[in-house]
Amino acid sequence: MRYEIEHCFKSNVQSDQEEKLRINVSSQSYMDNVMWITKSKAQLEQILKIADEFNIMNNIQTNYDKFEMITNKKLDKDIVEVNFGSSKRMIKPLTSKESVRILAQLLVWTNSQTEKLNSTCRYMFKRKASLPLTTPNSIIHLSLGYAIKDINTIQAQRQLSRLYNQVISKGMMKDIFEIDCKQLQSELLSNKSPLATWNISLKDLHQEII
Template identity: 25%
Template sequence: MKEETGYNIYEEKIINKNKEEKEILEISINITAFMDDTTLISKNKKQLEKMIEICHQFFNINDIKANVSKYELIKINNEKEDLIIEGEPIKKTNSEEGNRYLGIFFRHDNKREVYKKKIMSIINSACNIFNWKKLNEKQIIAVWNIVIMPRIEYQLAAIVLKKWECDKLMTRINMIIKKRAGLAKTTPNFIIYEKDILGVKHIYDLQMEMLCKNLLYQANGNNKLQKLFKIKMIQEQKNLWTSKCPGELETLSFRKNNWIISALKMLNNEKIKICNHEIKDYKENHRIQGGKIDLIELLEEKDFATSIQSRKLKNIMFLEDILEVDGITLLKWKHLCKEQGLNTKGKMPKWFKNIESQLIEDETGQVRRIKNEFIGRAQKENIHVNYFDGDEKQDKSSIITWNDEGEYPIFSIDKKRSQSKKYKRIGIHLILVGDHYDLNNSPRLKECQGCYRNISKKKGNNECLI
């Protein structure tokens, strides 16, 4: 079936932030099928109707009858338009209990409670049988481990349960086994989970095994699975705005509609990581290049999540992004905004203040030189210099600076084009305030009242033109 009729997932992978190197990842999914269960996936109603028409043409050619009354529909972000096939409307649309596919119930809003209720119903059904059947604890444990747990494992393909949720689900079966084994209710649960004692399988342990297996399968599976896994990882990398691989981070949070990231979070809780960067990875093709120190290494945990939007808006990912050209001087917040061409209004964010207090050697903040431990680790790879061109049209009142040999930088407010053949443009001369020049901080400037550089014909008007 043509890929243009399917659901397209598109993402841009940042390879090198400073060099603006990117890689386009795109995947189209239009159909999944297993035996007689077929699912058509499309981004809108028109494309879905086209796909159904192609299927029905195939059915007619091969003398196959499809029961339209059994069709089910899941609509996401569109609850108004009804789907009518061969004059018959699809009735089972966005079912409250979920639409069943291969034994798993999917909801349009991906509500977790649906999957939890299904697992709970499996456990309750088993426990109800255990309660009235004359079985000893060993028989119950055998049925639980061999029959019930595989059914639960299958449902876990659609949800990642937290530790406390797994403990809660195990409560009823724990009580039944303790009662049949003649153990007190207060008996610690680890006794029945211990392999050498009773050996009851815990849902959480089962989930950990399954997550490791499934994540590795997705990361190393067929082309579409690999690409989908890669896209999800890149999306999370951008959501966190970090150069690091999400597989190596511990500061991940659960994602409602992202099974892969939620799975990584659970593995991280158990100190299990799918990416190992203790050994130098020369390719590092899943990390963003462009700097040596990622800002999240310097941010406190409380500032990490709250600063994401601010860092992303300012395009700040590395320590090098907030340093001056010399690589040892920290930019002021307003200068940083100015460098990015953004509005300088508003307060300095709290996360940047914390970075300042952590990096700047001078506690008074007068000298913005960073501490020695960070010098050398940071490397300013790309220095963006806008060279002044007298023939180009300049912004109104833009400040131009240049160096004369043996002197401090010269500053000027660009005013107009010169009529003289000797000069291209004329501007107002600016001089540094005070006798002491602090090269570690941005200078304070004032208009010069007149000096040897003045080219104005009117020498007595207290205006110095250069």
């Protein structure tokens, strides 16, 4: 199985002749992590059933030994039976004192969401540093103060770093990124690549995130 990425564009607006970029991509791949968030165990099992059917149809192997579950509901038992569709597994949900790595590379928070998170982080930092709660937030974030980066800055740096890595990539990723840029350029009705005026300092991309 494979899929095709294609884009047609005019390099000269005064000509009717179109140029075409095309690349065939094999569907064979490696998926590192998948995260499902549901309101109930029944809803989770329904999603897992669909995912299991898709995996079987496409010959995708799943490592159930790495399955982790967290919940904010009080459970009667320490072990929970989870129906994965073609099989059932006994899972021990993590407790509130245990941690788990959450995949969030593709998660982008809105300004209102980041402001709520920033507010919570600033409150915890002030309490931990024995600072008055009335301490101006600028003291926490400015380089002359504690130089703690807010979540908006961290999020922007990660997105820009990801974009920069795509720009300097080679092989198939380079070809796919070129098509993406051409598509964006067409949507913007621009005569230049979106990256032509991209002016971001590398020091902004690779600063240590605190």
